[in-house]
Amino acid sequence: MDQKQDTKASAAMTIIQPKDIPSVLPFFLPRVQPWHLNTCCTLINDDSTLDHLGECQDFDIDALVWAIQNDLSVSCVERYLKRWNAPRIKQELSKPVKMLFNNDLYPALFFAVERNCAELIRLLCSAGADPAQQSLPTRMPVLAYCIMSAEYQLSDTTDALFTLLAMGANPYDLPQDMWCHYIKKPAKVGPQLPVAEVEKYSWCSLEIRAALCRTFNLLQRYQFKMASLLPGRTARAKQVAAAFDITPLFEIPFQIIGQRLAARTVQEWVMSHALHHIEMPLVLLFTGPSGHGKTELAKRMGELLSLPLLKIDCTQIHVTTDLFGPQAPFAGHEAGSPLNNFLADHSGQKAVVFLDEFEKTTPSIHKSLLLLFDEGFYKDRRTVGKQLDGTKIIWILASNQGEEMIQKYWDAHHLANKPEHAQLQLPIEPLQRQLEQSFQLTLGAPLTGRLSAIIPFLPFTPEERAVTTYKFMRKLFNSTRRPISVPATHFARHLYLNFVDDGALASFIAERYY
Numbered sequence: 001m002d003q004k005q006d007t008k009a010s011a012a013m014t015i016i017q018p019k020d021i022p023s024v025l026p027f028f029l030p031r032v033q034p035w036h037l038n039t040c041c042t043l044i045n046d047d048s049t050l051d052h053l054g055e056c057q058d059f060d061i062d063a064l065v066w067a068i069q070n071d072l073s074v075s076c077v078e079r080y081l082k083r084w085n086a087p088r089i090k091q092e093l094s095k096p097v098k099m100l101f102n103n104d105l106y107p108a109l110f111f112a113v114e115r116n117c118a119e120l121i122r123l124l125c126s127a128g129a130d131p132a133q134q135s136l137p138t139r140m141p142v143l144a145y146c147i148m149s150a151e152y153q154l155s156d157t158t159d160a161l162f163t164l165l166a167m168g169a170n171p172y173d174l175p176q177d178m179w180c181h182y183i184k185k186p187a188k189v190g191p192q193l194p195v196a197e198v199e200k201y202s203w204c205s206l207e208i209r210a211a212l213c214r215t216f217n218l219l220q221r222y223q224f225k226m227a228s229l230l231p232g233r234t235a236r237a238k239q240v241a242a243a244f245d246i247t248p249l250f251e252i253p254f255q256i257i258g259q260r261l262a263a264r265t266v267q268e269w270v271m272s273h274a275l276h277h278i279e280m281p282l283v284l285l286f287t288g289p290s291g292h293g294k295t296e297l298a299k300r301m302g303e304l305l306s307l308p309l310l311k312i313d314c315t316q317i318h319v320t321t322d323l324f325g326p327q328a329p330f331a332g333h334e335a336g337s338p339l340n341n342f343l344a345d346h347s348g349q350k351a352v353v354f355l356d357e358f359e360k361t362t363p364s365i366h367k368s369l370l371l372l373f374d375e376g377f378y379k380d381r382r383t384v385g386k387q388l389d390g391t392k393i394i395w396i397l398a399s400n401q402g403e404e405m406i407q408k409y410w411d412a413h414h415l416a417n418k419p420e421h422a423q424l425q426l427p428i429e430p431l432q433r434q435l436e437q438s439f440q441l442t443l444g445a446p447l448t449g450r451l452s453a454i455i456p457f458l459p460f461t462p463e464e465r466a467v468t469t470y471k472f473m474r475k476l477f478n479s480t481r482r483p484i485s486v487p488a489t490h491f492a493r494h495l496y497l498n499f500v501d502d503g504a505l506a507s508f509i510a511e512r513y514y
Helices: 003-013 047-056 061-069 074-081 086-093 108-114 118-127 142-153 158-166 206-215 218-229 235-243 247-254 260-275 294-304 320-324 338-345 363-374 403-412 420-425 429-443 462-480 502-513
Strands: 282-287 309-313 351-356 377-379 387-389 393-399 453-456
Touching: 047 061, 047 074, 061 074, 061 108, 074 118, 086 118, 108 118, 108 142, 118 158, 118 247, 142 158, 142 206, 158 218, 158 247, 218 247, 218 462, 218 502, 235 247, 235 260, 247 260, 247 294, 260 282, 260 294, 260 420, 260 453, 282 294, 282 429, 294 309, 294 351, 294 393, 309 338, 320 338, 320 363, 338 351, 363 377, 363 393, 403 429, 429 453, 462 502
Parallel strands: 282 393, 282 453, 309 351, 351 393
Antiparallel strands: 377 387
């Protein structure tokens, strides 16, 4: 090979590490003021100020950012955005906010991240803000800013980060080596980059990468990996979710560890139920081993969909009066029961009822639920003849009964040694049929036939057990960061825990104690 050819070949194979740049840390966003005010406008940190600005002048991105930075309510920001048509707002949210004293440009979404408010991030993204937006001229993606801001804001930005991913942020906006092997702590100096990727990651200087390594925790790295495996949302799915106000449902996979199959099944059933306007309760049975996300998923469904949730421990339910209360004219019927009163308070409304450890219930309880699960109507036991509408209730029954059957299925498909995305490719219908036959024997055919779906929760992989362990470590981290309280004897506070190698530590604890 001659010298010219050798030079050409070497250039094609050249790999470059992004150059370091002058210090930009700590990274704080500047304060923003709406400069174009009418004479009648006075800036007061109150919702009424933004309402007034919306009434008396045209849309102002500076006013929106000012409201975000000054902790005005999310509902107030939503009212402001709804004053103009959706295409206009989407166009405005794509424009960056220019700083007064320099040439830096920041999209409004950066300020919602700075506030660390997942609800506000969800609102802006639903209104058209692009979760892939970058600051200029540094081209830092909003995901990177969200991770790093935890250190300088002294806050946990994990929920905000998950919301960005759920709203469509691309995990590949961060170098893949930092999260692909999520158990492993990311290195402060990454591998050399191919020429094609140098410009894309030019924002990731050695200083910024080191800052990311300090704050990019195991739970976040895990969800980056999971986000890279999830299929993109179709335009139809987005349209249906927006029409029925269930867009937060897309966040479910980011709120639990593992259980991608269960999360996807729940999403499909809730969306299908809404799309077809089914005037019947949605009844889902979660089955699988304890501590694998059944309660967590039920709780998150209520939170994300902003629905009231009632949890009932079925180990305390032995007869129908324990569940519904006595009927009139028997003594005590005026008090009802938690379930009776919850159904009465939310008659005709959407709500979630979670019946935990349902396998402990008796045949009399099963029989009493048949009409509720079928037609959705129920008579209030506190008031004779008053019929309640429960057709919009989402019932979630949790049971450990199918644990052995699920474990056999898991072992037969050798899932413990397969990558995470293998679960989503499983033929799950045969397992669901086996579980249905098993529940027919214990719950009876009439009740089992009224279940909308039986959703198996699979065992955790060793990596998922480590991430689950880290969630508890993270609770300790957040607890010790709070202020000391002498009256409450909370002395182990005002501390900063630093898990030097969070993945290795979580794996060590999970291997021995999980």
